[in-house]
Amino acid sequence: MTAAGHDVSLEAQIDQWRRYLSRRQAIHSVDVAELEDHLREQVAVLVDAGLATDEAFLVAVKRMGDLDDLSREFAREHSDRLWKQLVVAPTDSGDARARSRTDAIVAFCFAVAAAVAIKLPSLFGMQLDTDAGFYAHNLSLFVLPLLTGYFVWKRRLDTGTLRWLALAFVVAAVFANVYPFAPEGSTEVLTVLHLPIALWLVVGVAYAGGRWSQVGGRMDFIRFSGELFIYYVLIALGGGVLTGFMAILFQSIGIDIEPFFQSWLLPCGAAGAVVVASWLVESKQSMIENMAPVLTRLFTPFFAVMLVTFLGALLWTGRGIDIERDMLLAFDLLLVVVLGLLLYSVSARDRGSPPGAFDVMQVVLVISALLADAVALGAIAARITEFGFSPNRVAVLGVNLILLVNLAWSTVLYLRFLTGRGSFTRLERWQTNYLPIYAAWAAIVVIVFPPLFGYI
């Protein structure tokens, strides 16, 4: 009877201890589980040695160490868990407020600068509608250097890094403008599409500050990119509603705002919003944090079901994929979406927690995407052997292969993790190490493709 009573009180005590530990932000539930296992074993050993359970519990807790010290150690090791606060030590609140105000002002200045930059060429007689080609080539060069500038300021980067970042933009500007593209040629379109991708890596280097070489730094950049995208879409939606009302109201007094909208509001707003959205992601992390992972969790099952059904239908009807010109592009986009779903669940996943149902869903999604893509690849290969290489086909094929390799090896790593033969960190490291490859491929398309295919 007493033994049972002791057990109950021990459970209650451990329960209380667990709740107390769970309140620490740096110590996650899996760590609590690990520490609890330790505590229980310690208690059992002490009870075997002749101590009463409550004594044993006290000794075990004491041996575990001071919880403040422990949570500080956890915070130091798992700094990513505190990325919402970004600082481990609590700072003086007045100082923090002043700093966040300066940050807001600087971000606003950079946003205005981006909005001005996009209109600068009109001083030299370049107009958005008449010189669409010029704008298309240089679009990312108007906005991304200023975004990079914001992060250079924010992360206090040294001049050495700054020089490399500037060099990257100069090189990009040269290659974007120096080639004699055939009018409306496909290599020109490819350049326009790939330049921002290559330059996004430059932004990433600035964003990560000195932590680009670390897995954590790159992972934060992946998180940042996703959250930025979501913020940007939200701002664009808001902007759309605003201009809609503006158009209706001014129309009622006989003023047509379309010229103003097209040549001022839209370009300046779109450019400035990139910096504003970045600042929002940085400063309001706790507000929107995990938006990307939440959407990921929501849509991963749907995409998995859709793909499995598609594969089933493919098998059932026995139809081949009808590869039209744009079909492989659609499959590329599908892989990008699947990769995005994978990346954001990876970035938000607690590295230590054991595999669960969602992980299985993720693997189903990735494998079915791989199978669908393999079918499409077979079809495009047939088309290439029939019609030969064109810049578009090679570019689309290249992207497809890069994504395919990434997803295939991710699947292997994921399966290893699910079967307990590998850690999740491996998968994380694979994803973050892969980032430069996308940028390298984009750079190749921008730099090598036009001369290779004769600027067609």
Added chain:
Amino acid sequence: MEINKDLIAASSTPIVLAILAEEDSYGYAILQRVRELSGGRMEWTDGMLYPVLHRLERLGHIEARWEVAESGRRRKYYRITSRGRVQLAEERRQWQAVDATIRGIWQMLSLPVPASHAASAAPVHQGA
């Protein structure tokens, strides 16, 4: 004998890696083994082992997996990786260099060492 915090922190990596190189293990058992090997002289605060394990895991020196122990509880086991073995060899070289240097210094100073400490320190040197 109290060993200062910095020494404990610095030696935690080779000790944990060496223990896991013997066989896969989990937190509590690793601490037991540390006590055994050091003859009770290395007293770690129990909880502090876990951030160390998580750091080694992040660096890819060890890998973790959850298993259900005989007690029915879920338990996190750690295994040394090939990278971890390389790191262990490297740590060993460095510690041997430090050890040799310090021994040389003690001899040079020829300070009388308290006998009990010198005798009880011997097994550790052989083990390391």
